[in-house]
Amino acid sequence: MFPVAFLLCLSLLAGSASAAIVQGTCFHNDTVLSQLAQQLSPSAAIACRGSPLQIYNAGRYWGVEYSKNASVVVFPASRKDVSNAVKAAATSPLGKDLAFVSGGHGQTNASSSTGFVLDLSWMNTTQILHNVTLDDTFVSTAIAYEGGANWTEVTSVTNGTGYAAVAARDGDVGVGGFSTGGGIGWVAGVYGYAIDRLRAAEVVLMSGEIVLATKTNQYSDLFWALQGGGGQFGIVTRFYQEAFPEPQRSQLGFWIVNRDSWTRAQKNTAEYFATNSDPFSLMYYSVGYYPQNLTTPPLSTQMVILGLLFNDPNNPSQPNFTSTFASLISGVNIDYQILYDLPFADLTTVATPFFPYGFRRGFWGPQTTNVSASYLASASNIVAEYINGSLARGEVPEFAFWNIQFMFPGQNGHAPAADSDTAWPHATSAHQSLFSPAWNRSVDDAFVEGYNDRFNHLTWQRQRQVGGFIADYPNYISPNVTGHRVWGENVARLIEVKGKYDPKCRIHQGRVFASKGCVEGGWANVFPG
Secondary structure, eight states: OOOHHHHHHHHHHHSOTTSOEEESSTTTTOHHHHHHHHHSOTTOEEEETTSHHHHHHHTTOSBGGGOOOOSEEEEOSSHHHHHHHHHHHHHSGGGGSEEEESSSOOSSSOSOOSSEEEEGGGOOOEEEEEEEEETTEEEEEEEEEETTOBHHHHHHHHTTTTEEOOOOSSTTSBHHHHHHSOOOOTTHHHHOOHHHHEEEEEEEOTTSOEEEEOSSSTTHHHHHHHTTSOSSSOEEEEEEEEOEEOOSOEEEEEEEEOGGGHHHHHHHHHHHHHHOOOTTEEEEEEEEEOOTTTSOSSOOOEEEEEEEEEOOTTOTTOOOHHHHTTTTSTTOOEEEEEEEEEOGGGHHHHTGGGSOSSBEEOOBOOEESOOOHHHHHHHHHHHHHHHHHHHHTTOOOBEEEEEEEOOOGGGGGTSOSSGGGSSSOOSSOOEEEEEEEEESOGGGHHHHHHHHHHHHHHHHHHHHHHOSOOOOOGGGOOTTOOHHHHHGGGHHHHHHHHHHHOTTOOOOSSSOBOOHHHHHHTOOOBOOO
16 A cells, blocks of 8 residues: 555645646546536545555555445545535536445445545544534533544544543544444443534535534434434534543553363353443453464464453542452463553554454444353354364454453443434443454355354344343444344434435445435335334
8 A cells, every 4th residue: 555645745746736636537538527626625636546545545444345446536625625525426427336434444335436435534633622512502522523533543632631532442443434333432331432422513415515413403313313323314524522531540451361261251251240330440351363462372262351440530449450350350360461551542552453454354243231151151152163164264264353342331321311312222231242353255254244143143142031122233233134133213213314314315335224215226225124
């Protein structure tokens, strides 16, 4: 991949000072693209297929199966650029297959196309705003981040300021899909998901109109849909998330558990999930095949337990890290352990080695309100089967794990009151499972997805045992699951909102709600029931 700075230097040498940077010749026979080049700001760009910036865009996708070579890629630099590009795509011959991308981590194939792509990555600024009024909504402190930023770019601004936003655990993740698809982060159990802290969103509609949506203004239905419904309704160019106090201390520990202690670790984990009373502490139970910089060769199926503790600003008597997790590792033989004490913002970099680029990727998993030792044992056995099966097929799994994250009940008071309050129903908090495999060959796609189905059915079965419907987390949506599995009884309303704000179904990549326009176009795949 070409360095971005090098690409920009080439572009600036070739571009005009009064028009957008242009790479390639696709606009020569497309008067709409030629006009767009004049309308865009000088710091924006249009890149045709085969040009350096288009190749750069194609290489940005975390899962290689989601990368496509677009005919044209527009890199807007402002909301007006986005508006002009959206209007141009409506009449350009290349605009029939429209997509837009923030960080490129999505798992629904929604952010790439072979036609017209808006790459928002040049719109990546973040501001901390105090006493701000967003139409009819007042926010004492808001983190305002543009839709093309990633979380490293956001936290580099907020680090050390005393304010923070609910952010992804991997800094490479883009804010767009994260903030419209749920937004589970390290502190979701303390302060809620990102969609619960969203106070306003600046959106470019498919008409090109730029609107500000809040929970109570004339675009309240659009705002509701953005709270977990994904990017099917418009292009969010700026999010306004209510800030929370930045933790002054963050401690993270890894324990690699000896194989003879797995049963004890599973029992201890289930007890922690059932009894933890500190929303500022959480843990991950994880079994998998990990990168070599985490463990030492030979690589094999290993159990890793991760514990985190953030300082509670309102509890000077909060137990320390050792006391918090003493029962979790009691009686467990540990092969390796390490404790990090680091700034809160740096947590976005700690997880990055767990999610390498360059592979076919999956990132899937449902939720359950109750975790038992037998459930953990069953999941661990499936992981071992998957890894052994991959090796037997000649597919080195490269990296694969299954884990489950503790979620504090009620998100410490930040959960919605009812499932209908947000597009993604999550009034009942639940613990998040995740199967994250990396593999190389397309011939093994069905094999991988088959094991994902087994993990899903295990978690769904566990939830049926304890009772109550728990919707799957939208950003971890699995292939082939129904819309009801993710959005429950909210699917019908999401279809209505889709029809209202995108009546021609111009946004039709990935999971597409079955509005009239989307059904007529043959793109709909999310139906009621």
